[in-house]
Amino acid sequence: MFGFRRPPSRPATPRPDAVTVNGRALPLTIRENARATRMTLRIEPGGRALKLTIPKGLPGREIDAFLTRHQGWLMTKLARVADTGPLSDTSTIPIKGIDHRIVLTGKLRGLAEETEIDGMPALRVSGSPEHTGRRVADHLKRVARQELEPLVRKHAASLGKPVRAIAYKDTKSRWGSCTSEGNLSFSWRIAMAPPFVIDYLAAHEVAHLKEMNHGPDFWATCTALCPRTKEAKRWLKQNGSRLFAVTF
Template sequence: MFGLARTLQRSSAQRPDSVTVNGRELPLTIRENARATRMTLRIEPGGQALKLTIPRGLAVHEIDAFLTRHHGWLMTRLANASDTGPLIEIGKIVIRGVEHRIEMTGKLRGLAEETEIDGVPTLMVSGSPEHTGRRVADHLKRVARRELEQLVAKHAATLGKPVRSISYKDTKSRWGSCTSQGNLSFSWRIAMAPDFVIDYLAAHEVAHLKEMNHGPDFWATCKALCPRTNEAKRWLKQNGSRLFAVTF
């Protein structure tokens, strides 16, 4: 529930700053927009917070009523992210579209290593349990760098376009970017996506070396480099927020 008893205890002028959905208390940011004619509720990438845009001067009771009406919608949308969160609690991680069980090696040092135990894909992680998240993230960064650099080189060679640099970040919503100078940037979280989605991301940003827009010529170039472009776009739309929701 939204915790209505708690809502009633607030003063009439105090806007809600959180919403409880499926037992999770999510931070709520409210922004007024002078041009807005209605309220718009958005789940932030990763499903860890909510953003509500409202017309200027809207009464608090109208905000509360709107949130209550959209409780069911939020429950449905956020249910898909129920298996994401802190790795220490989940005990598994998806690498290149394949779910891996996380196992500790008992060793203090050493890079994480992908293997298979009793037929189950497993990521062996060294170090103390409290460092599991950082070590898994480091492994994903290595996977992203290895896969993307090969794909970028291949696609750039196809177009005959030079790449000046490639960087990796942990962005909140954007999967990649490309500057007119040939500097490409990627979210290393894409390493959790299937191979064809990683290929699409590389093709997308390389295509911008030729077309710095999202017009018909851009998409034609992107699809020429990655024939599964449409499928990959759908996959990211349906699953991308789950990758942003993982807490390392």
């Protein structure tokens, strides 16, 4: 009786967990989706990570080939997201859509303060230079609360819906969320956006108190609360990654 020996199988190609683009190693998250028929590559907000959705069971070599083919696309897209580096005395930060120059006061204590220096908007920041980012972030959190909470109350009153709680987080993939219990959450980074965009975000999450979806009724409600909804959505699409890219 004759037998045939099977040739040894190739070892499986390991799946990558990072992709190097323009000298930067970006973390790569790979998610299998049984319903996916093709690979979909997404740059996470801020340009600091990548997410790849693939069909279930796809070989690693096909993933490598896909990423190689898309190197040029990644280089082009990521070049538009500036890596600002840590904030310092030479940095600028947008506050409600207006760039403010950061000026260190040299004082150890005190809250950051918006002012004008030589007729230009500035943010005076106290504390040690290595704490500049944290101090600026704390100021943006205060601005976010001051701007969003009155807007949330106004929009919720228009719909006759109660708001149970409002939280502020440094989320990396979404600007806000709303639960059926009336708990709203916002990214405090929205304080860097113009006022009409901040108003849109408040209206968007409050509209979810009435419509827990993104169907036509939801968008009609959102637009009734914030007439500049389309303009604000377009602004976030064009500029949102820049806000997420700021390093604090």
